[in-house]
Amino acid sequence: MATRTAPVDYLLQLADDALVLGQRNAEWCGHGPILEEDLALANHSLDHLGLARLLYQHAATCIEADAGEQARFAHLQGARHGGVVTEDTLAYFRDAREFRNHTLAELPHHGPLAGPARTDRDFATTVVRNFLFSALTVPLWTALQDSADAQLAGIAAKSLKEARYHQRHAGDWLVRLGDGTDESHARTQAALNHLMPFCQEFWVPSEAEQQAVASGTGVALSSLREAWNATVDAALAQATLQRPADGGFVPTGKRGVHSEHMGFLLAEMQSLARAHPDAVW
Template identity: 75%
Template sequence: MSGTAPVDYLLHLADNALVLGQRNAEWCGHGPILEEDLALANNSLDLLGQARLLYQHAATLINADAAQSRRFGHLLGARSDGAVTEDTLAYFRDTHEFRNLTLLELPHSGPLAATACGDRDYATTLARNFLYSALMVLVWDRLQASADGQLAAIAAKSLKEARYHLRHASDWLVRLGDGTEESHARAQAALHHLLPYCQEFWIGSEAETAAVHNGTGVDVAGLRADWDALVDDTLKEATLQRPAMQGHVPQGKHGVHSEHMGFLLAEMQSLARAHPHAVW
């Protein structure tokens, strides 16, 4: 429909927010200091709120379109009324159906741990939040002019939150980079680990292309120069070196995920799947 964002574009944005929100929530009760424990919990709640609004919008479009309803019909076993909801989109899609950036599903253990089950590395968490928030400040800003009025309203709300997330992550990255020898090394290692995954930002998907064509989405490739400037300015202040972005380009936007995604979803979805008709 003209003036309506493609469902897959809304799901891409929603999945990004949900998956990173789930990852950041893993710090709840484990933050290095109480204030940061609360800060990341609030960050997660912001992202969850963004995901909910986007999933609700997508569900409305799916339920109003017969072809889309058939496409997502395999999710309806979890619903007694035969309607797709934000919950069915979050809890009853499988790994290959998610369209989030691969960067966001990676564990917190970072490059200095032997395995993904290693201790959480706060520098890895903050570097990821910084790289993603720098992108989303630009995306949400442009989406305020989306031809999809509902998406434009979500963008206006989300932009305020993304600006806070960027400021929080930037401040901490500067503190770590310009801090002790240990904190500097951890921050630098996190950037070396994560920056190659950012290549996926600039490779558009079919959903993103369709959204750009009907005036509801953003051409992310056109944001690269502004993103580079944001990143470079902060890294300079943090006395950190920007490593090259090269190597394998991840394909999370296309449903091809890392081995970590299935474990993340298993933990997040287990209760809903065990009791699909429960009322809370």
């Protein structure tokens, strides 16, 4: 029986989520509220980066094996020496419209800031975002272990343990902050109110997701909604936080239409590689 592979854009969607969220968590390096959390978030960032590398490598192999995909990504083949698409070209030489990550992953570490705000990092926002995201990735990687794409199934099995740790870590902090002081509770509730609407994008399938589901290589995120809701509601109850009502604009990051924050994130992340495109790392 012929080996099936997931659609390239589906692999990129998974990889982009990992890379962009890893980049955001890395921004806490040297700025954590305590040393232990500074190191923990840096390690989480490395976990996400390692996952992104595996997925980009798989996507690059699929591109090289398909003439149509080679033509679609031809603009990247001259970005670095060798003239082939690699994990580096996929990460560092695509523009914002080519990224397929959920908008939630790219948001900065704060909600709307007041004019006199003295910092652009809010630990509660990071905790809430990491929890909401990991509550999705745990059932996602669990389900993807049965993917018809054997390579993706292996990546899922490897990533599941890390995703479970990320969920436990963020969940512990969610309860500590939500059920803590009046200030920590208020800031965590505000972060939840700000971020929860972006989770609606989880349940609106992209074309790549639909293709992956049809081929047996991917998972419909809508099938994970009940499990996600149960995990989130249980944690919020323990943290004495009120879940805001669903509603508002549904983001479109996984269709390539991103928030205004994405360009700034990529400019910082990609600047070195673009300044020295022929360098060997």
